[in-house]
Amino acid sequence: MKTIKILLYLLFLVLIISNVFWISQARDKVNIIKSFIQKDDFLQSTKSTQLELSLLQLKSEGTQIDLKEEFIDENGKVNRLIDLVRGQHFNLVLRYSQIGCHTCTDKMIQLLHKELPDIAVNKVIILSKLSAKRDLVVFRRVHKLNNIVFNCDNRLTPIDDIDKPYFFIIAKDRIISKVFIPIEGVNDELTKAYLGHIAQFLKDQN
Numbered sequence: 001m002k003t004i005k006i007l008l009y010l011l012f013l014v015l016i017i018s019n020v021f022w023i024s025q026a027r028d029k030v031n032i033i034k035s036f037i038q039k040d041d042f043l044q045s046t047k048s049t050q051l052e053l054s055l056l057q058l059k060s061e062g063t064q065i066d067l068k069e070e071f072i073d074e075n076g077k078v079n080r081l082i083d084l085v086r087g088q089h090f091n092l093v094l095r096y097s098q099i100g101c102h103t104c105t106d107k108m109i110q111l112l113h114k115e116l117p118d119i120a121v122n123k124v125i126i127l128s129k130l131s132a133k134r135d136l137v138v139f140r141r142v143h144k145l146n147n148i149v150f151n152c153d154n155r156l157t158p159i160d161d162i163d164k165p166y167f168f169i170i171a172k173d174r175i176i177s178k179v180f181i182p183i184e185g186v187n188d189e190l191t192k193a194y195l196g197h198i199a200q201f202l203k204d205q206n
Contacts, residue, residue: 116198
């Protein structure tokens with residue numbers, strides 16, 4: 001009788017251990033499935049974002065900036081685009097919004113310094129949106145830029161509607177081309193490739 005009780009006890013113990021093990025495995029499988037779902041959701045979201053941004057890039061290509069458009073520097077001086085291009089055929093422009101993604105803008109400035117020679121970085125036209133004069137001064141100092149930063153609140157391209165920072169090339173005829181909207185943390189390598197291409201393009205054209 002005692003032996004039967006021991007056997008029953010051992011059997012009960014084995015069942016408990018096996019159930020705990022099974023539950024643990026089941027939880028692991030659930031977590032793996034959740035992880036795959038989250039990754040899939042992230043990829044789908046990223047694809048959707050990239051599609052949206054690609055369409056905005058296409059819509060912005062070929063846009064011509066108004067001849068009378070005003071660009072205000074940190075001293076309050078009004079400039080026209082012809083003043084900013086400064087005799088060159090093409091210029092790279094970084095456009096950002098004061099109410100947009102600050103970390104995205106910071107990342108782009110870092111990549112500019114890393115991927116372009118100093119002389120090329122100094123020729124980049126930096127255009128802000130919704131920035132006070134003091135904001136322009138602070139932005140330039142924080143990022144250790146020799147460039148004058150200009151503010152223009154008007155809509156230059158459809159991308160301005162979403163307040164994301166972006167690059168483009170501006171020509172003397174005020175036509176926008178080679179528009180690129182980076183996605184922070186997703187396509188840094190693509191941003192580096194873009195800046196490398198632009199550096200060579202400016203070298204060849206200017």
